[in-house]
Amino acid sequence: MKQLVIGSRESRLAVVQAELVRDRLRELHPGLDVSIRTYKTTGDVILDRTLDKVGGKGLFTKELEAALLRGEADLLVHSFKDVPMLVDQRIPIVGVSAREDERDVLVLPVGASAPDPDKPLGCSSLRRTLQLRRLYPGVRVEPVRGNVLTRLRKLDEGQYGALCLAAAGLRRLELEARISRFFAPEELLPAACQGILALQARADFDRTLLDGLHDPDAWTAATCERAFVRTLDGGCSSPVAAHMTPEGDGIRLTGLYVEQDNETYHIESAAGTRDEAEALGCRLAAAMRERWTQA
Secondary structure, three states, rough: OOOOEEEEEEOHHHHHHHHHHHHHHHHOOOEEEEEEEEOOOHHHHHHOOOHHHHOOOHOOHHHHHHHHHHHOEEEEEHHHHHHOOOOOOOOOOEEEEEOOOOOOEEEEEOOOOOOOHHHEEEEHHHHHHHHHHHHHHOOOOOEOOHHHHHHHHHHHOOOOOOOEEEHHHHHHHOOOOHEEEEEEOOOOOOOOOOEEEEEEOOOOOOOOHHHHOOOHHHHHHHHHHHHHHHHHHOEEEEOOOOEEEEEEOOOEEEEEEEEOOOOEEEEEEEEOHHHHHHHHHHHHHHHHHHHOOOO
């Protein structure tokens, strides 16, 4: 292969992420002509409703996947947390990036030193909403849609008193200076695969092209965390969260399970070996579901 086309969403963050992959591929393969082609996805167009009301995470990937199947693109770059749990085997995930900072963060309006208590705290997921309500009792938490730059504009225009965003996106956009505070995973459990980029291609893609880019540690984390979410059938309409960390020679997975009222949640963890990453995710999810549906 002498030419490779990367498919990406049109948002600035998505393009930056595609550029990171493009630049690394150029370093690894100096003779490879790598370009980026952007697409507008349904998730980028529908901004007046939360994702759980309009179809979930596939809204950010289906147009890109169609382009991949048509042969218009050879490789897609996604934020892995946006990828649905079930992936078409004709176009599998063929690699992942090293994980960026997986934490969520608090962002204030320019010049502010504290959130305005009279304005809502904006966030984009039920997962964040439930945990933020526990962290900030009495604060209104309301949805905010749009890409990162659009959300920051709404914040600075005075529509929100603060935002909760992913650290990874702000760091990749070189906007880390906007971060007021980082939430430790113990305070606000991240989304599964937050901070990891997923690389998707047709099944016959030459995966050796990704040697030096694909990160085995991030793959282990993604496999473990997605297994937890998949077992609970989680997505945008179900506020599930999962976070894997190394622990000695093994791994530890922490998962968030929400009861049927979509308000009461529980966080538990379990340890295992790297080789059983997927099994650990399934096991912890099944145990939590059994325990808290019978409670």
